[in-house]
Amino acid sequence: MASRRNLAATGHNVQRHFLVIAFIFAQSAEPAATGLEGHWRNPSGSVIISIAPCGDSFCGRVQWASEKAAADARKSGTDSLIGAELLSDIVPRSEGRWRARLFVPDLNKTSSVELRFAGPNRMKVTGCAVGRIVCKSQIWTRTQGE
Secondary structure (H helix, E strand, C coil), X not given: CHHHHHHHHHHHHHHHHHHHHHHHHHHHCCCCCCCCCXXXXXXXXXXXXXXXXXXXXXXXXXXXXXXXXXXXXHHCCCCCCCCCEEEEEEEEEECCEEEEEEEECCCCEEEEEEEEECCCCEEXXXXXXXXXXXXXXXXXXXXXXX
C-alpha cells in the first residue's frame, strides 16, 4: 500500500515538473514585453523603426524612410532601407535601460548603444566611441507609424 502511494506521489511530482518545464519553455519562446515595442521616429523625422520580438530578444526594423534617407543608405551600400534591421540584440541592463547594436546605414557601421526612456513616449539612444569618451545621443519619439 505504501509503495503504491509512493508511486502515485512520484508520478504526480514528475507531472508537476513536466508542467513547470513546459511553462518555462513557453515563456522563453518569446521575450518578455519591454515597453520599447512599437514605432519610433528619429529626431529628423527621416526614419521610423518598428521594435518587436526577433527570436529570443528584440530588434528594430525600418518601417518607413524618407527618399533622402533611402538615397543616403544606398550610397553607402544598403540597397533597401525599408525592412533593414537598425537595432539588434536588444537586452535589458536595468529598469528602463537596454543595451543594443545599432546599424547606421549612411555610414555602413554598427556599434553598441544604450537605450533608455526619456519620458513616456521618448527614447534616448546613446552611442559612444573611443572608450566612451566621444558619445552622441538622439531622442527618438514614439509614433503610430506611417
